[in-house]
Amino acid sequence: MSSFNYFSGDTIAALATPPGVSALAVIRVSGPEAIELVNSVFKGKNLTEQETHTLHFGKIVKGEDFIDEVLVSVFKAPKSFSGENLVEISCHGSNYIVATILKLLVSKGVRYANPGEFTRRAFLNGKFDLVQAEAIADLIHSDSEVSHHMAMNQMRGGFSNKISLLRERLVNFASLLELELDFSEEDVEFADRSHLKSLILEMQTEIEILTDSFSLGNVLKEGIPTVIAGKPNAGKSTLLNALLNEEKAMVSEIAGTTRDVIEDEITISGVKFRFIDTAGLRETEDTLEAMGIERTMKKLDEASLIIYLYDINSTSEEELNQVEADLKKRSTPYILVANKADKLPVLEPTTHNAQLTTIRISAAQKTNLEELKARLLTLINAEGFKSGNTVITNARHHENLLKVSGALKLTIDALERNLSNDFLALEIRQALYYLGELTGSITTEDLLGNIFSKFCIGK
Amino acid sequence: MSSFNYFSGDTIAALATPPGVSALAVIRVSGPEAIELVNSVFKGKNLTEQETHTLHFGKIVKGEDFIDEVLVSVFKAPKSFSGENLVEISCHGSNYIVATILKLLVSKGVRYANPGEFTRRAFLNGKFDLVQAEAIADLIHSDSEVSHHMAMNQMRGGFSNKISLLRERLVNFASLLELELDFSEEDVEFADRSHLKSLILEMQTEIEILTDSFSLGNVLKEGIPTVIAGKPNAGKSTLLNALLNEEKAMVSEIAGTTRDVIEDEITISGVKFRFIDTAGLRETEDTLEAMGIERTMKKLDEASLIIYLYDINSTSEEELNQVEADLKKRSTPYILVANKADKLPVLEPTTHNAQLTTIRISAAQKTNLEELKARLLTLINAEGFKSGNTVITNARHHENLLKVSGALKLTIDALERNLSNDFLALEIRQALYYLGELTGSITTEDLLGNIFSKFCIGK
Numbered sequence: 026m027s028s029f030n031y032f033s034g035d036t037i038a039a040l041a042t043p044p045g046v047s048a049l050a051v052i053r054v055s056g057p058e059a060i061e062l063v064n065s066v067f068k069g070k071n072l073t074e075q076e077t078h079t080l081h082f083g084k085i086v087k088g089e090d091f092i093d094e095v096l097v098s099v100f101k102a103p104k105s106f107s108g109e110n111l112v113e114i115s116c117h118g119s120n121y122i123v124a125t126i127l128k129l130l131v132s133k134g135v136r137y138a139n140p141g142e143f144t145r146r147a148f149l150n151g152k153f154d155l156v157q158a159e160a161i162a163d164l165i166h167s168d169s170e171v172s173h174h175m176a177m178n179q180m181r182g183g184f185s186n187k188i189s190l191l192r193e194r195l196v197n198f199a200s201l202l203e204l205e206l207d208f209s210e211e212d213v214e215f216a217d218r219s220h221l222k223s224l225i226l227e228m229q230t231e232i233e234i235l236t237d238s239f240s241l242g243n244v245l246k247e248g249i250p251t252v253i254a255g256k257p258n259a260g261k262s263t264l265l266n267a268l269l270n271e272e273k274a275m276v277s278e279i280a281g282t283t284r285d286v287i288e289d290e291i292t293i294s295g296v297k298f299r300f301i302d303t304a305g306l307r308e309t310e311d312t313l314e315a316m317g318i319e320r321t322m323k324k325l326d327e328a329s330l331i332i333y334l335y336d337i338n339s340t341s342e343e344e345l346n347q348v349e350a351d352l353k354k355r356s357t358p359y360i361l362v363a364n365k366a367d368k369l370p371v372l373e374p375t376t377h378n379a380q381l382t383t384i385r386i387s388a389a390q391k392t393n394l395e396e397l398k399a400r401l402l403t404l405i406n407a408e409g410f411k412s413g414n415t416v417i418t419n420a421r422h423h424e425n426l427l428k429v430s431g432a433l434k435l436t437i438d439a440l441e442r443n444l445s446n447d448f449l450a451l452e453i454r455q456a457l458y459y460l461g462e463l464t465g466s467i468t469t470e471d472l473l474g475n476i477f478s479k480f481c482i483g484k
Numbered sequence: 485m486s487s488f489n490y491f492s493g494d495t496i497a498a499l500a501t502p503p504g505v506s507a508l509a510v511i512r513v514s515g516p517e518a519i520e521l522v523n524s525v526f527k528g529k530n531l532t533e534q535e536t537h538t539l540h541f542g543k544i545v546k547g548e549d550f551i552d553e554v555l556v557s558v559f560k561a562p563k564s565f566s567g568e569n570l571v572e573i574s575c576h577g578s579n580y581i582v583a584t585i586l587k588l589l590v591s592k593g594v595r596y597a598n599p600g601e602f603t604r605r606a607f608l609n610g611k612f613d614l615v616q617a618e619a620i621a622d623l624i625h626s627d628s629e630v631s632h633h634m635a636m637n638q639m640r641g642g643f644s645n646k647i648s649l650l651r652e653r654l655v656n657f658a659s660l661l662e663l664e665l666d667f668s669e670e671d672v673e674f675a676d677r678s679h680l681k682s683l684i685l686e687m688q689t690e691i692e693i694l695t696d697s698f699s700l701g702n703v704l705k706e707g708i709p710t711v712i713a714g715k716p717n718a719g720k721s722t723l724l725n726a727l728l729n730e731e732k733a734m735v736s737e738i739a740g741t742t743r744d745v746i747e748d749e750i751t752i753s754g755v756k757f758r759f760i761d762t763a764g765l766r767e768t769e770d771t772l773e774a775m776g777i778e779r780t781m782k783k784l785d786e787a788s789l790i791i792y793l794y795d796i797n798s799t800s801e802e803e804l805n806q807v808e809a810d811l812k813k814r815s816t817p818y819i820l821v822a823n824k825a826d827k828l829p830v831l832e833p834t835t836h837n838a839q840l841t842t843i844r845i846s847a848a849q850k851t852n853l854e855e856l857k858a859r860l861l862t863l864i865n866a867e868g869f870k871s872g873n874t875v876i877t878n879a880r881h882h883e884n885l886l887k888v889s890g891a892l893k894l895t896i897d898a899l900e901r902n903l904s905n906d907f908l909a910l911e912i913r914q915a916l917y918y919l920g921e922l923t924g925s926i927t928t929e930d931l932l933g934n935i936f937s938k939f940c941i942g943k
Contacts, residue, residue: 042509042577045502046624048943049510080539080557091636098539118501119624121632165505165578173580177550484507
C-alpha cells in the first residue's frame with residue numbers, strides 16, 4: 026500500500042451511471058462539503074446528522090420546486106470509495122432530472138468532476154495503488170470472463186502486492202548502501218552484496234515472468250487475433266455467422282442488457298476471439314502457399330490462431346497436404362476445418378480426422394460446432410489463461426517493468442564489476458524510482474493526468 | 485388511494501440503470517425471496533438479518549469466483565418501492581458484470597423482470613394509483629421543465645386525488661340507490677335526487693376542465709408545434725441554428741450527461757418548441773396567401789405558433805401588410821420577425837416595431853434573440869403553462885374521462901326524464917366503472933399489460 030497522504034480538495038459531482046432514460050440514475054458527490062451541500066437541496070432527515078453507510082429517502086428541492094423523490098446514501102471519510110465524504114443520490118433515470126440536480130448542486134458550490142476524479146482521489150487517499158486504480162477501468166471495460174478475471178485479479182492486488190514486497194526489500198538494501206556512503210571513509214559494508222545480488226536476481230525472474238505475460242495478457246484483453254483462411258465458397262461467412270448468432274441469442278436472453286456485439290468478435294467459454302478481416306484472402310482462388318503476397322502474409326503473421334476452412338467435397342488430398350505443410354512452417358496454432366460435411370457421399374474416409382488439428386463440420390447445418398469450439402480453446406490453451414496466473418495487460422506496466430529490468434541489469438553489472446557504492450546506489454535508486462512509478466508510490470501530475478483522463482466521468 | 489390488495493409474486497430482477505460502460509450500475513431485485521436470494525450470492529454480512537433501509541458493502545460471488553465488489557441496499561416489505569422485499573445491488577458499470585450477476589441470480593431462482601414489472605407490483609400493492617404509476621414513466625421521459633412539472637404534479641396525486649374524492653361521493657349515492665332497489669316495493673327515496681344532480685354537475689365541470697386541458701397538455705409534453713415560415717433566404721436555418729447552438733452549449737456544459745438534441749426541438753425557459761418541417765414553404769417564392777396549397781396550409785394548421793421571418797432589407801411594406809392580414813385570419817398566435825436588421829441602412833423607421841407581434845433581429849449576429857424568446861413565451865402564455873394548473877397529458881386518461889362524461893350525461897338525462905332507479909343505477913355504475921379504470925381501482929389484465937409494457941425494464 027502506498028504511503029497515506031490524506032487528500033482533500035473541493036467538492037465534485039457527476040452522473041455515475043450511463044446517461045439515458047431508465048428506472049434509476051445515480052449522481053455521486055465527493056469532497057469535504059459533500060454531505061452539507063447535498064443536505065442543502067434535500068428535504069427529509071438532516072443528512073449532516075446521519076451515520077456513515079446509511080440510506081435516506083427524501084426529496085430534492087430547488088426552493089419551492091420539487092425536483093424528484095430520491096434515495097440518498099451517505100458515506101463518511103475515510104470510509105468511502107474516494108476516502109472523502111461521499112453522497113450518492115439515486116434519482117429517476119431522466120436526463121432532465123439528472124441535469125437539473127447537477128445544476129442545482131453546482132449553484133450551491135459543487136464542481137463538475139473530471140474523468141476519473143473520484144478514483145484519483147481514492148488513490149491519493151491511499152485506498153489502493155495505481156495498478157489497482159487502473160484495474161478498475163479495465164474491470165468496467167471487461168467484456169469476457171477472462172478479461173474480467175484478469176482485471177479483478179489486478180484490482181485485488183495481483184502483481185502489485187508482490188512488486189511492493191520486493192521493492193521494500195530493495196529499499197532496505199538501498200538504505201544500507203546510503204549508510205555505507207555516509208561512512209565511506211571507514212570502508213564498512215552494511216549491505217551484504219551476495220544477498221543483494223540474489224534479491225535482484227529474484228526480482229529479475231519475477232519481472233521477466235510478468236513482462237513475458239504481456240503479449241498474452243494483451244491478446245486476452247483485446248481478443249485472440251484469429252484468421253479464418255480458405256478458398257472462396259469454403260463457407261467462411263456461414264461459419265462466422267453460425268458462431269455469432271449463438272452468442273447474440275445468449276446476449277439477448279439477458280433482458281435489459283444490450284451489448285454492442287461487434288460483428289467479428291466471438292466469446293467462447295469466456296475467451297474472446299477477434300477475427301481479422303481476411304478480405305484479401307477471400308479474393309484469391311489459390312491455396313495458402315500461392316497466397317504468399319505480402320498483405321496476406323501480414324494478416325497471417327498478426328494471427329494467434331489460424332482456422333483453415335475448406336470444402337470437403339471439392340478439396341483434393343494433395344491440396345490439403347500442401348496447405349498443412351505451409352501451416353506447419355508457422356509457429357501459430359492452426360486447425361483444418363472440413364466444411365460441408367453434410368454433403369459428403371457416405372463412407373468416404375479421409376486421413377484428416379483423428380487429429381486435434383482437423384475436424385469435420387457443417388457450418389450451414391451447425392453440425393459439430395461445439396466440438397470445433399472446444400478444440401479452439403484447447404489449441405490456445407484456454408485453461409492456462411483462466412488459471413489465474415498473474416498476467417500483465419497494461420502497456421504502461423509493461424513499459425515500466427522493462428525500465429525496472431534495465432536498471433536492475435545495470436545494478437547486477439555494477440555488482441559484478443565491483444563498481445563503487447555511488448554507482449550501485451544510483452542504479453538501485455533508478456530501479457526503485459521505476460518501481461515506485463509503477464505502483465504509484467512515486468507520482469507526477471503528468472503521470473496521474475495521463476492515467477485518469479482515460480477513465481469515464483463519474484468514476 | 486385504491487384498495488389495498490397485497491400482491492406477492494415470484495422474485496424478479498433487472499438492470500435499473502441504462503446499459504453501458506460507467507462507474508456504477510444498479511440491479512434491482514424484488515419479491516418475497518429477494519433478500520434470501522441475493523444473500524445466497526453475497527459475501528459480507530448476512531443480509532437476511534438486516535433492518536430495512538440499510539446499506540451493506542460486500543462481494544458478489546459465484547462459488548469460488550469473485551464477481552464484483554458491491555454495495556447492497558435492503559428494503560423490506562411493505563416499505564419499498566414495489567411494496568415487496570427489494571434489494572438494489574450497486575456494482576461496477578460493466579455489461580459483463582451486470583450480465584454475470586443477473587445470470588447468477590437467475591440460476592438461484594430469480595426471473596428476469598418484464599418491462600414496468602416493479603411499478604406494476606407497486607401499483608398492485610397500493611403504493612399509488614394507476615395515474616400516478618403512469619406519471620412515473622412520463623417523469624423518466626420528461627425533457628423540459630414544463631413536462632417534468634406536469635409529470636411530477638401527476639405523480640404526486642394531481643387530478644387523480646380529486647377524481648377519487650368525487651368518485652367516493654358518487655359511490656355513496658350508488659349504494660343509496662341500490663338500497664332503494666332493495667326496498668323497491670315500498671317506494672322510499674334514500675338518495676336525494678337534487679343532491680345527486682348537483683354532484684354530477686360538479687363532476688361534469690371538473691371533468692370538462694380536465695378534458696379541455698388535454699390538447700394543451702399534449703402539446704406541452706410533446707413540444708409546442710411551431711412553424712417558421714418565410715421566403716427563401718429570409719434566414720430560417722440561421723435562426724434555428726442560432727437558437728439550437730445555444731441550447732447545445734447549455735447541454736454539453738453538464739459534463740457526463742449527453743442528451744440527444746433533436747435538431748428541430750428547442751427548449752426555451754423550460755418550454756419545448758417542436759419545429760414542424762417547413763420544406764414545403766421554403767420552396768416557394770410567394771407570400772403566405774399565395775402559398776395556399778393544401779400541403780402548406782396543413783402545416784400551418786398543425787402549428788400552435790407561427791414565426792414569419794422576413795428580410796427587412798428586401799420586404800416591402802405592402803407585402804408585409806398582406807402577410808399580416810393572412811396571419812390574422814388564423815387563430816394561431818404569430819410573430820413577424822424582421823431578420824438581417826444588422827444590414828439595415830441607419831434611421832429607416834418601420835411601422836412594425838412597437839407591437840408584441842413584431843420584432844427586429846439579426847439571426848447571423850445573434851442580436852435580439854433573447855427578446856425574441858421572451859416574446860415567444862409570452863405569445864404561448866408560458867406562465868400560464870407553468871402555473872401548476874392540472875393538465876391532462878395522457879391519451880388514455882383523456883379517452884377515459886370522455887367515457888365518464890358520456891355516462892354522467894346519461895345519468896343527468898335519466899334524472900331529468902325521471903327514469904326508474906334501475907336505469908339511474910345502471911348509468912352511475914357505468915360512470916363509476918370508467919372512473920375506476922382511470923385511477924386503477926378497477927383493472928383488467930389487458931389494461932395493466934397495455935400500460936406497463938410501455939415502461940422500461942427495471943422500472
